[in-house]
Amino acid sequence: MAITSIMGTEIEYGIMVKNDPDFDPISSCVLLVNAYREDPAGEILWDYDQENPLADARGFQVDGEKYTPNQQENIARNKTLINGARYYVDHAHPEYSSPEVTNPRDLVIHEKAGERIVEISRREAASKLPADATMLVYKNNSDRKGNSYGSHENYLMDRRTSFKQIVEHLLPFLVTRQIYTGAGKVGSENRNHPCDYQISQRADFFETEVALDTMVKRPIVNTRDEPHADREKYRRLHVIVGDSNMSEYTIYLRNGVTAIFLRMIEDGVIQKDLVLRDPVKAIKQVSHDTSCSRELQLDNGKKMTAVQIQKQMLDLALSHTASLENPAWVPDVLEKWADVLACLERDPMELSEKIDWVMKKSMIESFMERKQLDWQSSRVSMLDLQYHDTRPDKGLYHMLERQGRALRIVTDEEIAAAIHQPPEDTRAYFRGECLRRYPEQVFGVNWDSISFANGDEPIKRIMMAEPLKGSREHVQDLLDRSPTAEDLMANLQA
Amino acid sequence: MQFIRNDKREKLPLYRAADSSQKQKPKGGGGDEPEAKGDGATKMAKKGDELKEEMDNLVDEIDAVLEENAEEFVKNYVQRGGE
Numbered sequence: 001m002a003i004t005s006i007m008g009t010e011i012e013y014g015i016m017v018k019n020d021p022d023f024d025p026i027s028s029c030v031l032l033v034n035a036y037r038e039d040p041a042g043e044i045l046w047d048y049d050q051e052n053p054l055a056d057a058r059g060f061q062v063d064g065e066k067y068t069p070n071q072q073e074n075i076a077r078n079k080t081l082i083n084g085a086r087y088y089v090d091h092a093h094p095e096y097s098s099p100e101v102t103n104p105r106d107l108v109i110h111e112k113a114g115e116r117i118v119e120i121s122r123r124e125a126a127s128k129l130p131a132d133a134t135m136l137v138y139k140n141n142s143d144r145k146g147n148s149y150g151s152h153e154n155y156l157m158d159r160r161t162s163f164k165q166i167v168e169h170l171l172p173f174l175v176t177r178q179i180y181t182g183a184g185k186v187g188s189e190n191r192n193h194p195c196d197y198q199i200s201q202r203a204d205f206f207e208t209e210v211a212l213d214t215m216v217k218r219p220i221v222n223t224r225d226e227p228h229a230d231r232e233k234y235r236r237l238h239v240i241v242g243d244s245n246m247s248e249y250t251i252y253l254r255n256g257v258t259a260i261f262l263r264m265i266e267d268g269v270i271q272k273d274l275v276l277r278d279p280v281k282a283i284k285q286v287s288h289d290t291s292c293s294r295e296l297q298l299d300n301g302k303k304m305t306a307v308q309i310q311k312q313m314l315d316l317a318l319s320h321t322a323s324l325e326n327p328a329w330v331p332d333v334l335e336k337w338a339d340v341l342a343c344l345e346r347d348p349m350e351l352s353e354k355i356d357w358v359m360k361k362s363m364i365e366s367f368m369e370r371k372q373l374d375w376q377s378s379r380v381s382m383l384d385l386q387y388h389d390t391r392p393d394k395g396l397y398h399m400l401e402r403q404g405r406a407l408r409i410v411t412d413e414e415i416a417a418a419i420h421q422p423p424e425d426t427r428a429y430f431r432g433e434c435l436r437r438y439p440e441q442v443f444g445v446n447w448d449s450i451s452f453a454n455g456d457e458p459i460k461r462i463m464m465a466e467p468l469k470g471s472r473e474h475v476q477d478l479l480d481r482s483p484t485a486e487d488l489m490a491n492l493q494a
Numbered sequence: 495m496q497f498i499r500n501d502k503r504e505k506l507p508l509y510r511a512a513d514s515s516q517k518q519k520p521k522g523g524g525g526d527e528p529e530a531k532g533d534g535a536t537k538m539a540k541k542g543d544e545l546k547e548e549m550d551n552l553v554d555e556i557d558a559v560l561e562e563n564a565e566e567f568v569k570n571y572v573q574r575g576g577e
Contacts, residue, residue, distance in 0.1 A: 014571070016572075018567075091574060091576060092573070092576070143573040147572070147573045147576075216575075363552070366552055367556055371553070378564045381568045382560060382561050383560070385571060386561060396556065
């Protein structure tokens with residue numbers, strides 16, 4: 001494949017405090033994030049200096065104000081962890097950004113480790129509240145009142161690939177992939193057609209095809225151009241349409257298939273015309289059709305279902321990957337993709353142990369049947385929400401997993417290890433290890449740099465523009481020879 | 495205790511009509527019993543009963559943890575818009 005697939009996810013969680021009339025989401029988020037303590041923990045800034053969220057991939061800079069908190073606020077809102085992740089307050093949501101990984105299986109491990117970290121801190125934060133107040137956190141995307149918050153995927157791409165090509169191929173891919181990535185939702189929102197249940201939590205909120213904004217008039221393809229890496233070589237594709245997934249199988253498929261598809265765009269092998277007449281309309285049509293059989297209008301006059309479009313993409317992937325040397329996860333993801341599409345064509349409900357939206361729908365329908373409820377019942381809405389509850393004893397996804405009704409991809413041991421250990425094959429390793437070894441000397445961190453303070457000396461910043469450099473293989477020896485941060489600086493400059 | 499499900503194990507449909515082409519999930523390790531010499535209807539009825547019991551168990555577990563005052567809770571769940 002063209003480039004090793006570096007990826008990561010950043011997920012905003014929903015938060016509330018029960019029985020607290022003065023509930024304020026921002027201060028609750030700060031309480032939550034600060035409740036997670038790594039020992040020893042430094043007072044470390046998130047280095048906003050090089051962030052440029054107003055750079056647009058189509059080649060221009062948008063006027064606007066970048067938000068940069070003052071130093072105190074910064075330290076209170078940002079935690080960079082020894083596993084290389086970032087846990088922070090993003091406006092009024094707690095957000096967890098996984099460290100950079102090279103494959104979808106590690107992505108599952110680290111996204112799940114993030115869930116555990118959020119839950120650990122929730123428990124800790126909740127213990128600081130008055131007796132009858134409870135803090136609750138949800139890994140979902142919608143409050144059913146018109147507000148949405150995101151689960152974003154990031155994929156490193158070769159900068160030479162034209163953004164125009166990316167947009168053309170990504171639009172039909174993202175519109176249709178929700179048939180196996182959707183997290184399911186009761187009802188509809190944002191002035192869309194009413195429905196009982198739909199495939200995606202996010203689809204209703206997408207109003208344009210391509211744009212820079214992430215919070216209003218959301219675009220299916222986001223043009224944010226902040227590579228956090230060598231900008232001559234790399235692009236970071238920022239995908240905002242995804243749902244917050246609970247199922248490991250769904251997460252694995254979501255990232256694995258998307259990474260393969262992006263490689264196909266880079267390699268210029270998508271020869272089929274799958275351009276949709278109206279992607280913004282189609283994204284809702286797909287989401288609102290739980291039979292997955294509705295035909296979508298292509299721009300060339302033909303009509304195809306989402307499953308058929310995905311099958312065309314799968315066929316291309318199978319023939320392209322056959323000519324390449326692939327990492328082990330690629331054939332595994334292709335096999336699962338093929339299997340899932342075949343099931344969707346026969347009967348989506350066959351996927352009730354693999355795909356979030358089906359799992360949730362199956363659970364809700366069992367409950368409705370036994371209790372004689374309909375889709376408008378508030379208990380049904382509660383099931384939708386509680387599926388995403390982070391508490392292992394109350395969250396309904398966790399219950400299904402415990403009962404053996406959710407197919408798993410990784411083990412609890414792997415997830416537990418990832419709470420404290422960074423991936424070993426990306427620069428996350430160097431970042432995490434520096435934080436673990438020299439917490440008191442680290443001054444500031446960003447994805448592509450880490451800076452150290454030593455008394456009155458000027459701050460020294462180490463640039464990490466190459467996501468694959470800084471792996472264990474590269475830096476273990478250096479770190480082992482550097483008991484202090486001063487030693488590290490000296491050894492680097494030697 | 496968590497475990498990784500083997501892909502080839504029979505899946506239990508949570509909410510499906512009883513279907514003779516579906517295999518049953520063995521309960522408590524009893525999946526290797528010799529085929530009963532009953533007629534198809536008895537087998538279907540037995541399978542239907544087991545499915546119903548599984549579904550009841552699921553619903554009971556949900557009941558045990560589901561938020562009590564659903565209407566108020568759902569009404570109060572409001573978030574600020576995010577990215």
